[in-house]
Amino acid sequence: MSQTVVQKYGGSSVATPEKLKRVAELVVARRNQGFNLVVVVSAMGDATDELIEKANAITPVPDRREMDMLLTVGERISMALLAMAIRDLGHEAVSLTGSQSGIITTASHANARIMEVRPFRVQDELDAGRVVIVAGYQGVSYKREITTLGRGGSDTTAVALAAALDAQACEIYSDVDGVYTADPRVVPDAVPLASLSYQEMQALASAGAKVLNPQAVEFAKHRQIAIYARKTGSQAPGTVVRRDAANAPSAVRGIAHRTRVGRVRADEADLADVQAFLRALTPLGASPTDVTFEGPYRGAFRCMLPVDDVEDELRAAAKRAFGPTAYHDGSGTITLVGERVGEALPTALEVLPQHRIAVAQVFAGAIRVTLVVASDRVEDAARVLHESLDVAGVQA
Numbered sequence: 001m002s003q004t005v006v007q008k009y010g011g012s013s014v015a016t017p018e019k020l021k022r023v024a025e026l027v028v029a030r031r032n033q034g035f036n037l038v039v040v041v042s043a044m045g046d047a048t049d050e051l052i053e054k055a056n057a058i059t060p061v062p063d064r065r066e067m068d069m070l071l072t073v074g075e076r077i078s079m080a081l082l083a084m085a086i087r088d089l090g091h092e093a094v095s096l097t098g099s100q101s102g103i104i105t106t107a108s109h110a111n112a113r114i115m116e117v118r119p120f121r122v123q124d125e126l127d128a129g130r131v132v133i134v135a136g137y138q139g140v141s142y143k144r145e146i147t148t149l150g151r152g153g154s155d156t157t158a159v160a161l162a163a164a165l166d167a168q169a170c171e172i173y174s175d176v177d178g179v180y181t182a183d184p185r186v187v188p189d190a191v192p193l194a195s196l197s198y199q200e201m202q203a204l205a206s207a208g209a210k211v212l213n214p215q216a217v218e219f220a221k222h223r224q225i226a227i228y229a230r231k232t233g234s235q236a237p238g239t240v241v242r243r244d245a246a247n248a249p250s251a252v253r254g255i256a257h258r259t260r261v262g263r264v265r266a267d268e269a270d271l272a273d274v275q276a277f278l279r280a281l282t283p284l285g286a287s288p289t290d291v292t293f294e295g296p297y298r299g300a301f302r303c304m305l306p307v308d309d310v311e312d313e314l315r316a317a318a319k320r321a322f323g324p325t326a327y328h329d330g331s332g333t334i335t336l337v338g339e340r341v342g343e344a345l346p347t348a349l350e351v352l353p354q355h356r357i358a359v360a361q362v363f364a365g366a367i368r369v370t371l372v373v374a375s376d377r378v379e380d381a382a383r384v385l386h387e388s389l390d391v392a393g394v395q396a
């Protein structure tokens with residue numbers, strides 16, 4: 001029986017009919033190497049953003065269930081067109097929605113998590129010799145509602161399917177040739193990394209690096225699936241994310257940033273309010289970071305929240321729990337990641353003030369250091385740190 005390879009093509013790789021035809025050729029080439037092929041697709045180009053705009057033109061607060069109905073359409077368009085393009089090249093192909101592919105999720109709309117994958121239909125189609133095209137970013141909840149997996153969720157679909165099908169490899173194709181030492185749009189000196197451990201990639205992804213979705217990396221780690229992040233149609237090796245990454249030559253492997261985060265600060269918080277607040281975050285799909293509470297029953301509570309598209313809800317939840325002054329915006333974060341990242345902290349705290357970038361707060365974890373700075377200084381801070389810590393220079 002042939003081995004299965006799961007590929008995923010991002011929105012920019014399928015943005016036009018021409019690009020879809022090009023992807024069809026790449027898929028067929030891989031298929032001709034003797035692999036069973038499952039291909040996960042994102043929505044074409046900016047289709048998801050355009051659908052969001054349409055909803056916002058109807059109502060300021062679109063219903064979350066209907067929003068999922070709307071947004072899953074984007075991936076259905078690409079899957080059907082890609083299946084047609086592959087058939088045109090003389091190969092059998094069939095497209096399946098997330099629900100048909102057995103992607104079972106939690107019941108929270110807009111930010112559901114995959115609970116289980118039952119890929120019977122996918123396996124049957126592979127056994128029948130077909131290339132299977134799967135709509136990324138979507139599933140069906142155990143309550144039988146159509147759900148979406150959060151922005152960039154097609155990666156998660158791909159890794160989850162690779163795990164469930166016991167695939168040989170999971171290849172994530174986009175318009176960048178791998179994972180960079182920092183966001184190359186912000187830090188022009190950033191270079192691609194040859195390999196990263198799951199932990200390092202997870203830390204970068206949850207700190208805002210957009211190349212791979214954090215839940216996708218979590219799945220890959222859990223099931224020990226190697227992820228290859230490559231540029232569509234390029235011969236460049238890209239980045240492999242796996243268990244035994246090369247020994248890190250440097251204290252800092254990569255830098256991720258978030259221009260905007262929400263900070264919750266309440267000096268006299270009751271334990272019950274802290275609890276209620278944290279509970280309210282789950283249905284919003286928001287996971288707080290750097291939570292501190294000085295107990296036992298009443299004391300200072302702090303946390304940070306990635307804001308994305310739910311900031312109004314987060315602000316309201318903080319207000320309900322801790323009063324009107326607890327939620328603060330205007331800050332962002334820079335996160336340094338690496339096995340020996342602690343060694344870089346003294347330099348970071350020296351060079352940022354030299355560039356008149358005030359560090360409001362520092363959090364250090366096992367393989368990451370997060371620095372809080374003003375939103376409008378985040379990108380400068382990323383450039384300054386990348387340069388002075390010589391992150392690009394010391395990569396193997």
Ligand code: ASP
Pocket residue numbers: 010011042043048049074136137150151152153154155
């Ligand atoms: N189309 C969705 C998005 O733009 C999902 C994805 O691309 O992975 O977020």
Ligand code: MG
Pocket residue numbers: 011042043045048152
């Ligand atoms: Mg997209």
